[in-house]
Amino acid sequence: MKIGAGATRPCRLTPFLAVAAVAAAALLLLFRASPHALAYSPARVPPAGPPLVARGPGSPPSFAYWISGTGGDRRRILRLLGAVYHPRNRYLLHLDAGASREERTELAEAVQAEAAWKGFANVDVVGESYAVDRTGSSMLAAALHGAAVLLRIGADWDWLITLSSWDYPLVTQDDLLYAFSSVPRDLNFIDHSSDLGWKKHERFEKVIVDSSLYMDKNSEPIAATETRQMPEAFKIFTGSPWVILSRNFTEHCVHGWDNLPRKLLMYFANAAYSMESYFQTLICSSPGFRNTAVNGDLRYFVWDDPPGLEPLVLDESHFHKMANSTAAFARRFVEDAPVLKKVDDELLNRSVWCLHSGEKEGGGGGLESCSKWGDVNVVRPGRAGEKLRRFVSEISRVRGCAVAAS
Template sequence: MRLLNFSPRFSISVFVLSAVVLVTFSSYFIDDNIWGTNHKLDPASRVPKKGPGKPPIFAYWLSGTQGEGKMIFRLLKAVYHPRNRYLLHLDAGCTAHERNELARLVLSERIFQAFSNVDVVGKAYAVDRSGSSVVAATLHGAAVLLKIWDDWDWFITLSASDYPVVTQDDLLYAFTSLPRDLNFIDHTSELGWNEPERFGKIIVDPNLYMNNNMKYFLASETRPTPAAFRIFTGSPWVILSRSFMKHCIYSSDNLPRKLLMYFTNVAYAAESYFQTVICNSPEFQNTTVNNDLRYFVWENPPTLEPLLLNQSNYKAMVKSGAAFARRFMENDPVLKKVDDLILRRKPNGVAFGKWYLGPDPNCKGLGSDVGSICGDIDVIEPRSTGKKLRKRIAKVISDERLVACKSM
């Protein structure tokens, strides 16, 4: 694991843990900026193989705020697979102690150390999830993941209140045969009441320039609907291709930056920024799949957040064929049910996968408590949930026939 501190200029500095942690874990500096841990496994066994027929690699951005450190850690274990890449961030609503505790928990897991694919952002910054600072945070997460690893295929955003309803073997299986440029992003150009209420008003998100989390405030002026581009909106939870994330961050096209400036003053910018960029970019318009693969339950009429899920939603959640669901309260009994029946995850363990089948005293170098991680991380074992998800994705793609973003 690396503990990453980022200055406003995107430099990475060493995040210093307590002397106890440094003594407990054998560590070394990978370079001048990134702190890592020493490993005893053969490095070749930790590198995912890529190519035709091989499973993809997911890059996860897991974000949370005050009181959500343990939820983020539980979510990490639920979506963990050695092939994937993980970046964790607790915003400025958390104390330094909570952030350090999350880092300590990650460092304490020998599996994470063995594959060195989990990192923590060491320096927090303010985020308002109803403002534009959450878009800045998401772009920052993608940029860091691209800087550390450039081998992943899809970027997945999850919050502390999300949870998977399939194993990673299932998800990897469902995505193995897909073109790697597809983007799973819920979108529509029918703004309705949103047009004057959300896009006509000008907001200021102080989290872009303050150290502590703050609520956005409204300016007295209003503005007309843009004529230079068409606004699209949808779910803020996305599965985006590496090529599209590179377009948003590095592209020589000015559109991603121009839209970033515009959405700086739009409420709930995370529900519109990526949708508007992708649907106004000719090279990506035909890569959209209008589905975020999430399960929600909404009030009627819908409110700003979906309803909290519980055990009464379990059957519908599994039947939906979704990959993830939200929102959950911490330690809700339905999460244990998902762990037991779907993920086959022990209270302190990671979810089931072909690579990890339980304790194995013959797994040398890391101890018998780590489990059977000596197997092939490129081999996956889908179950009925994975096959169902694959069929659902195929049907969604077939129904849409990958037409360009359109008025809905």
């Protein structure tokens, strides 16, 4: 592996069937020819002959990013994409039914307008419109959909990272690639716990119907009056909805060579905030994957006291703690917040692969466009990369799923 020394970084379906149908049909998604197809992507013939990306043993790892948003999030997603972009990675952008067809088209056109994104042909935009509600299982269905598409269009990534338009990185991609080069590529970074507390009744004994699974527009879930017993066939784990999954485990979630992934999908179809429990329960209930679970998501949050359903919005008052944390990503940020420019200026910059930055383009979220590239198989971390590498190696020593005392 070539790693440079420290560089300066200045029909209507029932909810059960709907979730399964979305996951099963995901592999049929990607068409690229016209703006009326199911998905858009940049031209597959790069204009300037970008360098080949080395894969396999001895080469740095690579990530697949699933970046999601809703109506009005086009600029936020483009800015986030610019901040996490590296030619080694693959990216799939999704705007849900809250966005118009015009906004999805504009997102695809902006991707094609950026020289590096078009040249390396590693950014795709989902053109299919379907409803998503973050409190229901439609969010889980969307994530599994994205995972299935990324498995089909990219055969050479090592980890899947889920992000939303509210997120932003705290380290460069060189730092992140360097940090993950120190651990086995079958590890899964999933914040998890079997101590359910108040969630036992509010999330799992209560039953909801996520109407976004069968409606054309984003809709709030409907709460049932009946309750249900806690499951006996498996133990529920819960945690952060933002995960970093190995390719092997992602394939298990999508293809499920045993029945557990589908059985859990049916159960969590009627649970609130299923993104906070599905991957946790599946990995901790799967003997072949349990010992690949690392209890951490590498995210920076600030919670109110007592905590609400969402972390606090971050601003410049949080910058020092963010910059000195061991997190790779943070949330939540409002669009064009001054703290984002501070993160850009002080924590992020172009990696060594970009040799020339042109004029700023709106399609890049205000970031400079990269028009000339160098060796994409060299990663040069800074001090943040060294710190993140030590932290990732440290938390990776403890693996598995501990069960809390009853």
